[in-house]
Amino acid sequence: MTDQFSFTVAATDGAARTGEIRMPRGVIRTPAFMPVGTAGTVKAMYPEQVKALGADVVLGNTYHLMLRPGAERVARLGGLHAMMQWPYPILTDSGGFQVMSLAGLRKLDETGVRFQSHLDGSTHLLSPERSIEIQGLLGSDIQMQLDECVRLPAPESAIESAMRLSLRWAERCRIAFGDQPGKAMFGIVQGGDIPALRVESAKALVGLDLKGYAIGGLAVGEPQATMLAMIETVEPHLPTHKPRYLMGVGTPDDIVQAVSRGIDMFDCVMPTRAGRHGMVYTRHGRLNLRNARFAEDNSPLDPDSTCPAANLYSKAYLHHLVRAGEILGMMLLTWNNLSYYQDLMAGLRKAIAAGRLADFIGETREGWEKAER
Numbered sequence: 001m002t003d004q005f006s007f008t009v010a011a012t013d014g015a016a017r018t019g020e021i022r023m024p025r026g027v028i029r030t031p032a033f034m035p036v037g038t039a040g041t042v043k044a045m046y047p048e049q050v051k052a053l054g055a056d057v058v059l060g061n062t063y064h065l066m067l068r069p070g071a072e073r074v075a076r077l078g079g080l081h082a083m084m085q086w087p088y089p090i091l092t093d094s095g096g097f098q099v100m101s102l103a104g105l106r107k108l109d110e111t112g113v114r115f116q117s118h119l120d121g122s123t124h125l126l127s128p129e130r131s132i133e134i135q136g137l138l139g140s141d142i143q144m145q146l147d148e149c150v151r152l153p154a155p156e157s158a159i160e161s162a163m164r165l166s167l168r169w170a171e172r173c174r175i176a177f178g179d180q181p182g183k184a185m186f187g188i189v190q191g192g193d194i195p196a197l198r199v200e201s202a203k204a205l206v207g208l209d210l211k212g213y214a215i216g217g218l219a220v221g222e223p224q225a226t227m228l229a230m231i232e233t234v235e236p237h238l239p240t241h242k243p244r245y246l247m248g249v250g251t252p253d254d255i256v257q258a259v260s261r262g263i264d265m266f267d268c269v270m271p272t273r274a275g276r277h278g279m280v281y282t283r284h285g286r287l288n289l290r291n292a293r294f295a296e297d298n299s300p301l302d303p304d305s306t307c308p309a310a311n312l313y314s315k316a317y318l319h320h321l322v323r324a325g326e327i328l329g330m331m332l333l334t335w336n337n338l339s340y341y342q343d344l345m346a347g348l349r350k351a352i353a354a355g356r357l358a359d360f361i362g363e364t365r366e367g368w369e370k371a372e373r
């Protein structure tokens with residue numbers, strides 16, 4: 001039976017690629033940005049809106065969904081796609097990163113990570129096997145291995161032990177995942193800011209012959225230059241015919257820089273979280289709509305955007321909604337930000353296909369510089 005998961009590179013421009021991941025639930029156009037739908041919802045958005053903006057895949061979180069509503073409950077209710085009315089691909093993160101960011105008391109050892117829920121203090125064990133089981137119960141199409149992500153800066157010993165533990169967990173996840181036609185399990189390259197450990201991690205994961213490879217352990221406090229250097233270190237050791245996913249990234253500039261270095265997939269809470277806090281991303285850069293200078297600015301965010309949140313409503317009205325804490329403010333700014341991110345990805349895909357990525361990046365960054373400060 002032909003594998004129902006395929007990745008095709010349609011064109012390249014330097015290290016950058018544009019192509020498609022084909023899965024039973026749909027096609028993911030790459031480079032792709034995955035809106036974050038942490039607890040089974042892309043906050044402040046209807047799923048139809050998210051799709052209409054051009055998103056082909058959204059991200060869900062094992063950590064949040066296992067605590068509430070619970071993985072077995074989601075399965076009993078027909079799975080995450082049915083519950084959230086998103087019939088397209090869903091990628092789920094494996095939970096380890098969120099445990100370390102959010103949970104109460106936690107203890108990590110070879111078995112997995114034991115932690116207290118940040119919701120009610122109940123105790124849980126997340127092992128590689130349980131993480132894959134949960135992602136299966138949710139109905140996830142692309143499942144991430146359980147890994148240990150170390151915040152930077154960190155001692156080399158901590159980075160090394162986390163990388164080796166993550167490799168052992170990758171093998172356990174691979175066994176637990178088994179053979180699920182039409183679904184995929186991605187490995188996660190660790191190794192912090194240490195090139196030799198990054199290369200060792202990448203080579204070992206490639207040896208497991210997985211469907212795709214994420215670069216983890218970045219966007220954890222390091223300078224952008226360090227993040228980009230680690231991508232350049234790892235990329236040559238990843239197969240060109242499989243997707244590369246940079247976890248938790250990032251700002252528009254992070255994304256264009258990483259795409260030019262060969263990354264195919266991204267996720268970040270930035271556009272949605274920033275939108276809920278009054279920050280907007282536009283072709284002209286980032287604006288803080290709480291700023292009093294917008295109080296009587298009757299111009300829209302971007303008259304050339306196809307998104308009504310950008311081409312219809314005035315900055316003055318959006319400023320008012322944000323200052324008043326109105327729910328519509330969160331909705332409109334989230335809508336604008338995700339629209340901008342998806343337009344950026346569409347522009348990147350088009351530029352790579354036309355062999356003009358460097359020009360596109362130059363024009364895009366020039367536009368950001370024009371932002372009213």
Ligand SMILES: N#Cc1ccc(CCNc2nc3cc4nc(N)[nH]c(=O)c4cc3[nH]2)cc1
Nearest residue numbers: 094097149216217218219247248269270273
């Ligand atoms: N607003 C906002 C905002 C908040 C946080 C961030 C940084 C997100 N960075 C990040 N997410 C990650 C998820 C991850 N998941 C896993 N399983 N492994 C990782 O190494 C990993 C690394 C990550 N790095 C970026 C923007």
